[in-house]
Amino acid sequence: MHTLLTLLQWLLGVGAALWLLVVAGMALFQSRLVYHPSATVTATPSDIGLAYEPLWIDSAHQETTQRIRAWFVPASGPGTSASPMPAPEGNLARGTVLFCHGNAGNLGHRLETIQILHRLGLNVLAFDYQGYGESSGHPGEEQTRTDALACWDWLVTERGISPKRIILMGRSLGGGVAARLAADLAAQGRQPAALVLESTFTSLPDVGARLYPWLPVRLLARHTYGTLELLPSLARVGLPLLVIHSPEDELVPFDLGQSLYATYQGPKDFLTIQGSHNQGYLLTGPAYDQGLDAFVSRTLTSERNDS
Template structure:
């Protein structure tokens, strides 16, 4: 009996150890999902009726990133958009169209290893990629106070890091997490994920240092990144700040809440903190 019990304990401990090893070595494949997404990868802003420029941004470590610049007539400014972890810029045409309707030019780029961009994704790599986008806009004669940095999901963490390095006109974080280890601890409560995590993306740590006006957008029903993450980020941030609550899931909250509601929330924030600055 004791031998059987010992064998069972050994099997359980071995399975636990294998799960830990899997999570440790497969983190990049779980976090970065460039092949995921429902869009036609050949789609361009022209498919949404938008004029655009196709760009190749060059990072400070000499990688080329695929990007689009979408101008706007009598633009209120420009939005540097950092997309989420799944899919490519081809999956974000609806976002480009909405931001263009709000009167903003938009620069959107694919991280390294995504779409037609060089390299393989990594945390530091995504930070370099966002910096390349910022430097492109500055070289295009946009002043820092004309640039809004906006990020969604994983892209919100990238956007926050960029806003910690520079001072944009404003920062918009959608469906953002406090940090990768915090999310992992909720998904895998029985595993030592904080010890295993090779990624940080610690937005909670950065927000108290950021001085730009902040809008946090988060759904009460988000099944991937709980609403509590958005509230903790809001509480940690400096004034001025606003919170736009949504309803619906992580990937459909904008539509469940209503496009007009979402658009109005963004517009009111931009009117208060970006227009006329």
């Protein structure tokens, strides 16, 4: 009996030590768990027959300035030119989407999304966060915040596009980035036309607590991306919101997307898609395009009538 008790105590001790080791690892290497950048960009819009302008945009964070890579893909039609484009808000562009991608890969992995948005007659500005692809620096919550703001400023200041013609769109982690940008802009009285949150969480700790219920995720979290807490400020300015989510999402539970929609007290729509976290927008097929197209039409028509 004494031997059994000793063995149990030893096993509990080993288990506790391993648990503490995992907790320490999560605390020390949290950024590596959140961000999964890829340095090599293996494809560009020209590979799918789209004209685009490669850009370097300065993103200032604290006392440093990093150069982030962005692509501007106009709605003017097919081509392979990489030279500067004419002013994009012509007859062929319904509006412009500032797209914030997820936590893995780089711009070269977003071509399907760019193609869908181009097919809907929209200009697209997509960018890589600091530390992703060709962008310098290292990723972080404040860095993604300043990167998105720098891209917004480029659209409005350098390209001369009206904020009322710009839709912010974020997928997964990018939804948290886009929501933060929308809130920052709303606080300054220069809100965009609309916000699209696809496969997005209420907060990063909420997702972590679901994936690792046996770890003190909320206590350890340094990166929060608290999207849910930003919604009241967006509702106050009447920003149209589209939430897109799949019940089959294995990383960000469907009910988190439902919570975003249910909490929001402004004009809103919900688009249910099919498939996994990373494939839903592709596997859903025409219904995805149609749902996004309907929201864009209502939003930009409303903005045009108000202007």
